[in-house]
Amino acid sequence: MxxxxxxxxxxxxxxxxxxxxxxxxxxxxFPILWTLWSSFRPYSEIRARGTFSLPERFGLFNxxxxxxxxxxxxxxxxxxLITVPAVFLTLLFGSLIAFVVSRYxxxxxxxxxxxxxxxxxxxAQLVFIPVFRMYLSIGDxxxxxxxxxxxxxxxxxxxxxxxxxxxxxxxxSYMKTIPKEISESALVDGASVFRHYRSVMLPLLxxxxxxxxxxxxxxxxxxxxxxxVLMSTDRKRPITSALGRLTGEYxxxxxxxxxxxxxAALPTLIVFFVLRRQxxxxxxxxxxKG
Amino acid sequence: xxxxAAALSDGKLKRTTAASPKRPRxxxxxxxxxxxxxxxxxxxxxxxxxxxxxxxxxxTIYLSFTYWTGINYSDITWAGLANYDNIFTKxxxxxxxxxNNVIWLVWFALISTPAGVLLxxxxxxxxxxxxxxQSAYYFPVVLSLAVTGIIWNFMLRSDGFxxxxxxxxxxxxxxxxxxxxxxxxxxxxxxxxxxxGYIMLLYLAGLKAVDPTLREAAxxxxxxxxxxxxxxxxxxxxxxxxxxVVITIIESLxxxxxxxxxxxxxxxxxxxxxxxxxxxxxxxxxxxxAAYAVILFVLSIGPIIAYLRxxxxxDVS
Numbered sequence: 041m042x043x044x045x046x047x048x049x050x051x052x053x054x055x056x057x058x059x060x061x062x063x064x065x066x067x068x069x070f071p072i073l074w075t076l077w078s079s080f081r082p083y084s085e086i087r088a089r090g091t092f093s094l095p096e097r098f099g100l101f102n103x104x105x106x107x108x109x110x111x112x113x114x115x116x117x118x119x120x121l122i123t124v125p126a127v128f129l130t131l132l133f134g135s136l137i138a139f140v141v142s143r144y145x146x147x148x149x150x151x152x153x154x155x156x157x158x159x160x161x162x163x164a165q166l167v168f169i170p171v172f173r174m175y176l177s178i179g180d181x182x183x184x185x186x187x188x189x190x191x192x193x194x195x196x197x198x199x200x201x202x203x204x205x206x207x208x209x210x211x212x213s214y215m216k217t218i219p220k221e222i223s224e225s226a227l228v229d230g231a232s233v234f235r236h237y238r239s240v241m242l243p244l245l246x247x248x249x250x251x252x253x254x255x256x257x258x259x260x261x262x263x264x265x266x267x268x269v270l271m272s273t274d275r276k277r278p279i280t281s282a283l284g285r286l287t288g289e290y291x292x293x294x295x296x297x298x299x300x301x302x303x304a305a306l307p308t309l310i311v312f313f314v315l316r317r318q319x320x321x322x323x324x325x326x327x328x329k330g
Numbered sequence: 331x332x333x334x335a336a337a338l339s340d341g342k343l344k345r346t347t348a349a350s351p352k353r354p355r356x357x358x359x360x361x362x363x364x365x366x367x368x369x370x371x372x373x374x375x376x377x378x379x380x381x382x383x384x385x386x387x388x389x390t391i392y393l394s395f396t397y398w399t400g401i402n403y404s405d406i407t408w409a410g411l412a413n414y415d416n417i418f419t420k421x422x423x424x425x426x427x428x429x430n431n432v433i434w435l436v437w438f439a440l441i442s443t444p445a446g447v448l449l450x451x452x453x454x455x456x457x458x459x460x461x462x463x464q465s466a467y468y469f470p471v472v473l474s475l476a477v478t479g480i481i482w483n484f485m486l487r488s489d490g491f492x493x494x495x496x497x498x499x500x501x502x503x504x505x506x507x508x509x510x511x512x513x514x515x516x517x518x519x520x521x522x523x524x525x526x527g528y529i530m531l532l533y534l535a536g537l538k539a540v541d542p543t544l545r546e547a548a549x550x551x552x553x554x555x556x557x558x559x560x561x562x563x564x565x566x567x568x569x570x571x572x573x574x575v576v577i578t579i580i581e582s583l584x585x586x587x588x589x590x591x592x593x594x595x596x597x598x599x600x601x602x603x604x605x606x607x608x609x610x611x612x613x614x615x616x617x618x619x620a621a622y623a624v625i626l627f628v629l630s631i632g633p634i635i636a637y638l639r640x641x642x643x644x645d646v647s
Binding site (some may be wrong): 050053054055057058061062065066068069071072074075078086087090091092133134136137139140144150152153154155156157158159161162163164165166167168169170171173174197198200201202204205208209232233234237258261262263264265269280281283294297298300301304305308309311312316319320321 | 360361363364367368371372374375376378379381382383384385386387389390393400449452453455457458459462463465466467468469470472473474475476477480481482483484485487489490491493494499523527531535554555580583584586587590603606607617619620622623624626627630634637638641642
């Protein structure tokens with residue numbers, strides 16, 4: 041077979057492959073699109089006239105209702121109260137450990153990295169009972185039961201403790217690619233450890249920090265589990281846990297729920313469309329070492 | 331001065347520094363304030379990490395050998411292997427859960443992960459529409475599982491899309507979540523919806539690092555695309571392959587959120603990750619939940635070590 045014929049054959053094959061992947065891509069998006077479509081219709085209409093009926097009423101009324109019943113500002117604020125400090129502290133602590141481990145040669149360096157990375161991989165189920173008890177006991181100790189338990193700070197801390205491992209791993213891989221001469225010249229100039237971190241390394245870490253920030257924000261914002269088990273007051277929980285408020289006791293208005301889901305997904309969708317590159321590179325930094 | 335870990339990990343650099351006259355100054359004398367700074371830099375994060383991850387993990391292992399209501403510390407009594415004995419010999423649900431975890435793993439290993447890898451390969455070849463495809467497939471990855479649960483409920487509930495499509499109304503609808511014969515596979519479809527995009531992304535990043543001339547050479551030698559993928563790309567991607575295998579196993583073991591979203595902690599679909607919580611809430615007096623968590627942990631040790639070995643190969647040697 042000549043090269044040209046082979047090339048043409050490959051071209052035909054590529055079209056078939058592309059079409060195949062394309063059909064599946066539409067199937068992939070379909071559940072989201074269907075939910076979006078339904079969120080513009082009243083549930084009563086679907087009950088009365090069937091799933092595939094043409095819309096009679098079509099509009100944003102479910103959204104207005106959902107915003108009202110979900111007490112959107114309160115729960116969005118709750119989400120921010122957990123997500124913002126958690127992301128900030130994760131990046132701060134991750135960068136500190138990564139900095140020490142990759143810029144100074146202590147004997148415990150590799151051991152530290154192993155400890156943090158392995159900790160990140162442990163199943164959350166393994167720590168849940170003691171953490172729960174610990175929060176209550178620390179609360180009793182300081183005379184306020186809700187010091188960590190049922191407080192956004194408790195949720196922040198557990199996120200930080202777990203995600204720190206990932207941040208450390210990613211940042212230390214990245215720092216290894218930064219020439220050590222940069223650090224050495226700083227040390228020759230007599231810079232303190234703090235200045236070395238703050239003025240020399242931190243500015244160089246901006247790209248991976250941006251990626252990690254985007255990734256961590258989506259992860260922590262999306263989480264509903266820790267808030268559900270470590271908080272007992274519903275009004276303090278983040279928006280992802282609050283979606284349950286839209287399920288009725290006897291009958292659930294599913295289309296209202298759909299509108300709520302779309303609202304809760306909005307921040308991550310913005311991230312998805314606006315900061316896509318950072319999101320992708322954040323996710324992949326960890327898997328392939330820089 | 332202040333030789334970095336990066337230098338240590340790299341054989342060549344090590345030799346050059348070792349030969350240089352700088353060697354005697356390897357141990358830098360830190361000033362007192364520097365020592366303090368370093369102590370805080372390392373100490374604070376490590377303390378938080380140990381206190382909230384490793385110490386609780388150890389305590390759970392201890393608790394799995396006890397009876398405890400979870401209220402007063404003085405009530406803890408030693409149970410020996412009783413909790414494990416109860417799980418292995420008196421809890422048929424445990425074996426149902428194991429079966430579901432195995433189905434999960436096999437499905438991921440044979441279907442979802444390979445699909446993600448092949449998808450990544452095709453998208454990396456920049457077939458027509460690859461940008462759109464990439465976005466479409468990783469869209470589900472950015473959604474919260476709380477949202478994912480609601481979306482799939484729209485497809486699968488009794489008056490949902492699929493039942494409408496196959497012409498069933500509420501009275502004779504297929505119960506996708508309630509039917510024990512099929513619900514694990516229904517869940518697998520939902521889990522794959524996320525997993526495929528995730529694997530695709532990880533693999534795409536790895537593929538970017540494969541030398542394109544390798545592929546061109548293979549093409550000139552007359553290899554088909556499939557041969558190129560199997561004999562050139564796949565072997566060159568060995569490190570990423572290991573990571574992806576490990577991620578597949580770990581994700582299958584700790585699978586939990588999506589089931590929790592749909593079933594809560596009820597036994598609607600038993601799986602190891604959920605049994606942990608069911609037993610904390612329900613049978614308070616034993617620490618069976620802790621024992622389940624430990625079983626989960628023991629099963630994950632292998633893949634965790636494999637992951638660490640892959641990632642820290644050069645650092646440790």
